[in-house]
Amino acid sequence: MLDRRHVLAMLGTTALATLAPTALFAAASIKPDDASALLVIDVQNCFLPGGSLAVKEGEQVVPVINRIAKAFSNVVMTQDWHTPGHVSFASVHSGKKPFETIDLPYGKQVLWPDHCVQGTDGAALSKDLSVPHAELIIRKGFHKDVDSYSAFLEADGKTSTGLAGYLKGRKIKRVFVAGLATDFCVAWTALDARKAGFEVYVVEDACRGIDTQGSLAKAWTDMAKAGVKRIQSGDIAASA
Ligand code: VGL
Numbered sequence: 001m002l003d004r005r006h007v008l009a010m011l012g013t014t015a016l017a018t019l020a021p022t023a024l025f026a027a028a029s030i031k032p033d034d035a036s037a038l039l040v041i042d043v044q045n046c047f048l049p050g051g052s053l054a055v056k057e058g059e060q061v062v063p064v065i066n067r068i069a070k071a072f073s074n075v076v077m078t079q080d081w082h083t084p085g086h087v088s089f090a091s092v093h094s095g096k097k098p099f100e101t102i103d104l105p106y107g108k109q110v111l112w113p114d115h116c117v118q119g120t121d122g123a124a125l126s127k128d129l130s131v132p133h134a135e136l137i138i139r140k141g142f143h144k145d146v147d148s149y150s151a152f153l154e155a156d157g158k159t160s161t162g163l164a165g166y167l168k169g170r171k172i173k174r175v176f177v178a179g180l181a182t183d184f185c186v187a188w189t190a191l192d193a194r195k196a197g198f199e200v201y202v203v204e205d206a207c208r209g210i211d212t213q214g215s216l217a218k219a220w221t222d223m224a225k226a227g228v229k230r231i232q233s234g235d236i237a238a239s240a
């Protein structure tokens, strides 16, 4: 049956859809709840312009993170926190240059410029971060002979940072990952979060990548396979 009322309703819908597609279809659809946590990965001076391992456009994640963090009642930050002479530094392997790889007892390791040495300005969080309610800072990569891209597990694949236990103790079920760099610390954190049983979202425009030897494309493929959801900051509703 198609009476006048139905026809008018249909016309109304069509007109609205034509006039206001953004409002109708692109509304922020994800509302973080008390079982959600934002993980802000390695927004440290070394990874920002002028830093020793500066990530292209790295500074652009800061305002996005400051904005979305307001929607979260739980925010955890991480700091890459290496010893001087850390095994991941090219400078300690004779004849090796940054971005080359070597085989270590726990597997393949990309070698980096010296970065994020404990207690240095380079290792400090960006002064432009404005997330006063962040409740925990996890430091990682502090064992001299083992790297740790992931905020959950060191690169030996077995030494825990304690983060999964913390989040579970706080009854967190969902984690949203943002920061630097998409293809290393963000991706490894997201993958380990899935392994630890969390629902995982990576906020793409709140991250930037290093992209060496195809690492960025591989990271997104690995994350998709693992069930990590790729979202944009605009998908997150403005307040908790
Ligand atoms: C990172 C390379 C070396 C990162 C840390 O934060 O993604 N990348 N150390």
Ligand code: ZN
Pocket (backbone or CB within 6 Å): 080, 082, 088, 112, 115, 116, 141
């Ligand atoms: Zn590092």
